[in-house]
């Protein structure tokens with residue numbers, strides 16, 4: 001599958017020949033996923049993906065999938081400290097400050113993966129372009145998909161940050177306003193108002209993500225919503241008191257992955273969904289059943305066809321939950337994972353078209369341009385080709401498309417296809433999906449044995465349009 005991330009900048013080609021160590025010994029090397037930032041370390045391998053510790057990059061099969069985002073080996077490059085700065089000349093800061101006086105350049109709203117990807121793509125395309133990134137959070141760089149497998153991977157919350165925001169900003173040569181909320185956009189004056197002042201822009205990029213939806217039965221302080229490192233850290237503190245009863249509402253990608261991960265930590269999980277099976281929107285029924293079978297060794301109880309009607313404080317602590325069918329139970333913690341929607345306020349103040357049904361800013365799928373030609377959007381806040389795609393893989397391609405549209409430099413053929421590789425990181429049974437999952441098509445089993453489940457999705461003419469692979473882990477579910 002072409003993810004677009006393969007077209008590395010000049011000089012970034014993968015040299016996978018064994019590298020002699022400085023001391024003449026045989027060292028292990030690290031390779032970074034250009035789509036999501038996952039680092040493959042030859043020393044630890046990827047046991048869940050069938051690669052034992054010590055597996056050299058050169059020996060990884062071509063169809064191996066990134067354990068975080070699902071792209072293939074071709075989308076990795078060697079970890080080098082200079083990866084993102086090589087396009088910034090040492091003279092650039094002077095040129096930039098001189099240019100900023102006349103040109104307000106680009107303002108990026110959001111310091112998540114999308115914000116930083118577009119900052120880096122713009123810098124690679126134009127070494128002197130003034131770029132300002134405004135972020136409501138610290139904007140530290142971290143791979144968000146790790147949040148739902150941190151326990152399986154034995155990663156403490158404090159170790160999840162990969163690069164502090166100030167270091168990222170220095171590396172990209174941009175101005176950073178961290179812990180600053182953008183409140184409003186003036187599309188005529190070309191300004192944004194933030195909690196740290198008003199900024200001018202020539203081009204504006206929305207990368208402000210989306211927020212978890214909260215079903216009507218819940219008050220905001222009753223349920224965790226895990227969509228950033230800050231909320232995840234707090235959840236881990238609350239769970240550190242020892243094994244607890246946890247209700248997870250929503251058995252989609254994030255709810256299912258968190259159920260798997262928290263169960264590995266000894267918590268008893270009730271995983272509840274309106275649908276009759278987990279991951280019903282992504283998986284065929286056979287694959288959902290395989291996942292349920294794999295979970296039978298973990299303390300996870302799936303409750304399908306269920307809706308929460310009310311939540312009350314329990315007299316002895318925790319929450320009493322009542323379902324629509326009258327069942328009640330008490331839990332210590334509730335996590336809601338029932339989907340995301342972007343805040344529409346910035347888009348509406350900017351006067352750009354917002355899709356209420358998808359919960360995102362409407363963009364052209366080739367350029368990521370909104371209905372205002374000077375305003376762009378990418379990542380979780382964007383709706384491209386009529387659909388929100390809240391996955392990490394297309395963000396690199398989207399960022400490069402925006403950089404090409406703004407600077408006129410670089411590939412502009414990175415159409416954002418709806419075919420995003422998906423890796424479901426349930427370590428009891430990791431599942432990879434590739435190809436077209438929307439529109440008409442029928443799944444059929446292609447193989448089902450000790451080495452796992454293989455399925456293909458075919459269209460009316462019998463052509464294969466998607467594949468699914470669910471392989472039991474090579475070692476224990478905790479190994480990763």
Ligand SMILES: Cc1cc2nc3c(=O)[nH]c(=O)nc-3n(C[C@H](O)[C@H](O)[C@H](O)COP(=O)(O)OP(=O)(O)OC[C@H]3O[C@@H](n4cnc5c(N)ncnc54)[C@H](O)[C@@H]3O)c2cc1C
Nearest residue numbers: 110111112113114136137144145182208209379380391392
């Ligand atoms: C637990 C979990 C597991 C996941 N696993 C996977 C996976 O396995 N595979 C996959 O493909 N995807 C996965 N995802 C989804 C993926 O991580 C997201 O699609 C991606 O990180 C979105 O990046 P983003 O930059 O668009 O949004 P965010 O990461 O949400 O960043 C938004 C940024 O905007 C800032 N912001 C918001 N409002 C404002 C404002 N008004 N002013 C200024 N700044 C603002 C925020 O502070 C933040 O910095 C997972 C997500 C979660 C939560």
